[in-house]
Amino acid sequence: MDSNKILHLAAEAGRIILENGGETYRVEETIARICDAYALYRADSFVTPTGIMLSVTDKYGNTTSIIKRIRIRTVDLNKIARVNDLSRNMKSRALTLEDALEELHKIDKEKSYSKGIVVLSASLCAGFFTLLFGGTINDFFMSLINGALIKLLTIKLGSIKVNDFFSNVLGGGLAAFIAVLSVHLGIGNQIDKIIIGSIMLLVPGLAITNAIRDTIDGDLVSGISRTMEAFFIAVAIAVGSGVILSIWFMVIGGNTL
Numbered sequence: 001m002d003s004n005k006i007l008h009l010a011a012e013a014g015r016i017i018l019e020n021g022g023e024t025y026r027v028e029e030t031i032a033r034i035c036d037a038y039a040l041y042r043a044d045s046f047v048t049p050t051g052i053m054l055s056v057t058d059k060y061g062n063t064t065s066i067i068k069r070i071r072i073r074t075v076d077l078n079k080i081a082r083v084n085d086l087s088r089n090m091k092s093r094a095l096t097l098e099d100a101l102e103e104l105h106k107i108d109k110e111k112s113y114s115k116g117i118v119v120l121s122a123s124l125c126a127g128f129f130t131l132l133f134g135g136t137i138n139d140f141f142m143s144l145i146n147g148a149l150i151k152l153l154t155i156k157l158g159s160i161k162v163n164d165f166f167s168n169v170l171g172g173g174l175a176a177f178i179a180v181l182s183v184h185l186g187i188g189n190q191i192d193k194i195i196i197g198s199i200m201l202l203v204p205g206l207a208i209t210n211a212i213r214d215t216i217d218g219d220l221v222s223g224i225s226r227t228m229e230a231f232f233i234a235v236a237i238a239v240g241s242g243v244i245l246s247i248w249f250m251v252i253g254g255n256t257l
Contacts, residue, residue, distance in 0.1 A: 003040060003058040005097045010034040010043070011068045012101070014052045016083050016108050020076040021206050024214045024222040027052065030087045037090040038097070049073070049225050075206055082107045115155060122151035122201050130197025135190055139197070142188040146178045146198040154202075165236045171202045172240025180248045195241055202237050204230040 013034055014027040027047045035043035035056055042057040055065040086103055089095075095103075113121075126147025127140045135143065150171050157167045175198035182188035207230040215223030 002097070003056055003062060004064050005101075006035060006038045006040055007054060007056050007064050007066055009038075009097055009101055009104070010045075010056070011052055011054050011066050012104050012108075013083050013087060014045070014047065014054070015068050015070060016104065017080050018047065018049070018052065018070050019072050020074060020079045021210075022080045023210050023217075024048070024219040025217045026080070026084065030084060033087045034090060034100075037087070047219075048222050049229070076112055078112075079107055079110065118155070119148050119151045123148040126150070126198045126201055128197075129200040130193050133193050133196050135193035135197060138187060138189050139193045142178065142182045142194050143197040146175055146194060147201055149178065150174055150198060150201055165232055168202050168233050168236035169240040172199055172237040172242075173244045174240075175199050175202075176241035176244035177248075180245065180252075184252065199237050199241065202233070204233040207233065 010031040014031050017027050017030060024047045028045050031045045031052075031054060032043055039059075040056050041059045041061075044055045046053040050070050052068040052070070053065070054068070055063060057063045083104065086100070086107070090100055112118075123144045124147070127144040130139050130143035153174055154167055154171055157170065175195050176191075179188065179191045179194035179198070182194065183191050188194050207226050211223050211226035211230060214220075214226060
């Protein structure tokens with residue numbers, strides 16, 4: 001086996017997992033499993049949320065290394081599961097390097113849910129979160145609209161590669177603006193319930209979960225990085241909604257929270 005090809009195969013699998021929201025330990029575990037399937041003598045990896053550093057050694061003592069930068073990060077648990085399954089079955093299926101790489105490329109290029117399904121799901125999530133937090137039926141319907149608009153906004157900003165911090169600032173601002181406007185017009189009832197239900201779409205739940213998981217597992221660099229990421233997302237949401245609320249009450253006056 002060509003150790004250089006195995007190295008690139010393992011790094012590519014790690015990249016797909018990391019780009020789609022996978023934990024650090026899962027990336028390192030997958031890399032180790034692939035290298036073991038193709039009988040490499042040793043594989044050492046160091047993974048952070050923004051990069052993979054991998055070094056492999058073959059049975060002749062030759063060492064090859066690679067660094068792979070992670071520039072895109074999203075959430076697609078289906079891709080993570082498929083790469084994980086592929087790495088677990090490489091040895092039993094006796095896949096060649098070319099076949100394994102082709103399957104990885106298929107997984108990587110696989111289309112996710114359509115924009116319509118994503119927007120509809122976000123809308124329903126925002127609406128039902130509002131009900132969960134004690135909102136009224138009117139607040140529910142306003143959150144449906146709010147959730148759809150926030151998701152459309154984040155999709156558009158993501159397509160033009162706007163920084164995540166500013167995307168969350170704008171998303172939080174939009175949530176607050178729709179909420180106060182709807183209550184002012186007498187359509188909605190409770191500003192706070194509409195805002196809370198809507199911004200749940202932006203809350204960094206996966207980042208927080210992965211931060212805790214990585215820290216407990218001893219991946220301190222990744223754990224701290226993900227913790228800071230979650231913190232800044234929360235700050236961005238608060239800044240966006242807070243600025244809109246402050247401007248609204250300065251201009252319109254009163255307090256209907």
